[in-house]
Structure formats: C-alpha cells, structure tokens
Amino acid sequence: MPEQPADERAPTADRAVPCRVVVCRDCCCGTVKVNADHAAQTARLREIAPVRISECLDVCEQANVVVVQPSADGRAAGARPVWLGLVNDPAATEDIADWVRDGGPGVAPRPEILDLYLIDPPRRVGTSTS
16 A cells, blocks of 8 residues: 555654634624624634634624634744634635644744734633732
8 A cells, every 4th residue: 555645644743733723603703793704714714724613712892703722833832822803804814824824823923914803812710819
C-alpha cells in the first residue's frame, strides 16, 4: 500500500494541532436577533479549522462571538485565545478564516482589521479574591 502524503496522515507529535474555533450559537448569537447568515459563517469556518458550537459564551451584547484558540505551536509561543465580537459580516468571517489558515494566534500576525472586533472574555462570576 503506498504511503499517504504527510498532509493526509493522522496528527502526530511532530505535526502541530491546528487552531480551533468556538462559535457561540444560543440565545443571542446565531439567532434572528442578529442579522447574519449563521449557517454560512459556521460552514465557512469549518472549511478552515475544527469548529465547536457553544451554547453561550456569556457576552451576548457582543453577538456574534467567535473565539480563535491557538494551535499547539501558537500555545508554545505563549498565545492565548482571541475573542472576537460583533462578527456579523461575511468579510469579517473571511478575515478570521484567512488568519486561522495562516496559523492564527502566536503563529501569524493578527490582521489589523480584526482589532475592530476584539473583545474581552467574560469574567467568571463568584471568583472573588477577598
């Protein structure tokens, strides 16, 4: 049996785990309250990276929310997940897809246009330091 090309083999320790994307799709994100094609957005991102659908990321005022999680190489470089809000335009989805395809957080520079969508992740309720 001929050997598969390297890009078709299962991930191994020497191959980086890719970026992953989390898309919020519950009460606000992914509903008719936000004027966007939610199915097309999710499908487009799935063409580029693994996508997980979250019921709620607790930043409803920023719908639609997309979180780009760094790849293994990005994490090794110190990258953290990047939270993007108000991603309601196909052009924004394309900008995210391009960045993820290029390597995402910690690997490829974030396109400046995505700075317009940066949001802070929600703070955990009930985690006081007093």
